[in-house]
Amino acid sequence: TQLLEQSPQFLSIQEGENLTVYCNSSSVFSSLQWYRQEPGEGPVLLVTVVTGGEVKKLKRLTFQFGDARKDSSLHITAAQPGDTGLYLCAGSRTGFKTIFGAGTRLFVKA
Amino acid sequence: GAGVSQSPSNKVTEKGKDVELRCDPISGHTALYWYRQSLGQGLEFLIYFQGNSAPDKSGLPSDRFSAERTGGSVSTLTIQRTQQEDSAVYLCASSLRGGQGNGYTFGSGTRLTVV
Numbered sequence: 280t281q282l283l284e285q286s287p288q289f290l291s292i293q294e295g296e297n298l299t300v301y302c303n304s305s306s307v308f309s310s311l312q313w314y315r316q317e318p319g320e321g322p323v324l325l326v327t328v329v330t331g332g333e334v335k336k337l338k339r340l341t342f343q344f345g346d347a348r349k350d351s352s353l354h355i356t357a358a359q360p361g362d363t364g365l366y367l368c369a370g371s372r373t374g375f376k377t378i379f380g381a382g383t384r385l386f387v388k389a
Numbered sequence: 390g391a392g393v394s395q396s397p398s399n400k401v402t403e404k405g406k407d408v409e410l411r412c413d414p415i416s417g418h419t420a421l422y423w424y425r426q427s428l429g430q431g432l433e434f435l436i437y438f439q440g441n442s443a444p445d446k447s448g449l450p451s452d453r454f455s456a457e458r459t460g461g462s463v464s465t466l467t468i469q470r471t472q473q474e475d476s477a478v479y480l481c482a483s484s485l486r487g488g489q490g491n492g493y494t495f496g497s498g499t500r501l502t503v504v
Contacts, residue, residue, distance in 0.1 A: 285431075312492045321393070321480050321495030322432070367431060369492075376445055377493070379424070381431035 282306075283370050283380035291386045295357050300383040302368035303350045309373050311351050313342055316365040316382070358387045391415075393496035395481050401502045402471055410466040410499045414483030421464050422493060423456060424480045432480065438464060439487045471503045 286301050302311070310329040314322035326335050328344035328351065335342045339362075341354040355362055365384050371377045394413040402408050414421050423435040434448040438458045449455070453472075458464040468475055478500050482493035 310491070314492075314495075319497065321482070321497050322493075324492040324494070327492050369432075376434050376437055376448075377422075378434065379432040 283368055283378055285366075285368060285380035285383050287383060288381065289384045289386075291388065292358055294359055294387055294389050296387075297354070297356050298358060298385070299352055299354045300366055300385070301350070301352050302370075302380055304370060305349065306370065306372070307348050308370035309348070310371045311344055311348075312369045312371070312377075313351070313353055314367040314369065316367060317363075322365075322367055355385075358385075360387045360389045363387050393481055393483055393494050395479075395496035395499050397499060398497065399500045399502075401504060404473060404503055405470055407467065407469045408471055408501065410468075410479050410481075410501070412464045412466070412481030412483075412496060414462065414464070414481070415494055416462075418483035418485055418494075419461065420484045420487030421458060422482045422484075423464070423466050424482065426478045426480055426498070428477075435466070435479075437487065444487075468501075471501075473503045476501055476503045 284303050312327045313325045316322040326342045331346045331348045333344045339356045343352050363386050365382045367382045369377050369379045396411045421438040424432040426432050436456050437445040440461050441458050453469045456466045478498040480495055480498045482495045484493050
């Protein structure tokens with residue numbers, strides 16, 4: 280059974296702080312995606328990483344794919360209240376359905 | 390359309406009744422997916438369509454659940470004889486092609502409440 284484990288499950292921080300959330304698996308993925316979901320909405324794709332060791336930046340968000348393509352991290356610098364939401368990682372393997380982690384719920388206090 | 394459209398956005402139904410949930414994917418997207426999200430949880434895969442065919446329906450929880458897609462576009466997820474444990478947000482997503490891991494575009498979901 281493929282599993283994607285995310286940690287922490289819940290994170291409450293002050294505006295301006297930095298944070299990192301993790302996504303781990305024992306399976307190798309051909310690509311991994313990060314999504315953010317706000318209440319009452321569907322998940323919105325933030326980034327796709329495909330190469331082991333790849334780092335992608337999206338403004339204050341930095342995404343890294345592990346060298347072995349089994350894990351990933353999302354680092355947010357100087358978090359803002361607008362970053363509040365549920366962050367989901369999803370792993371894809373050719374010929375298999377994409378699986379999602381349970382998510383990290385982030386709350387950034389002003 | 391510009392995005393994935395789902396209807397209704399909310400549905401309250403009595404236990405034992407049948408419900409139909411609709412998904413309009415992005416025009417030209419050949420792959421369509423249904424997921425279910427329970428309160429505070431991640432996404433549970435239900436079924437995947439490539440065109441009008443469903444090569445993977447392994448996530449459907451029971452034979453009360455069925456789905457179809459017509460014209461390579463609109464999809465309907467039907468739940469028969471609803472049970473309280475069916476209460477969840479049902480999310481539809483589409484992508485240009487299936488199996489490529491390029492990420493999905495999701496609709497806003499249908500919140501189903503079975504009372």
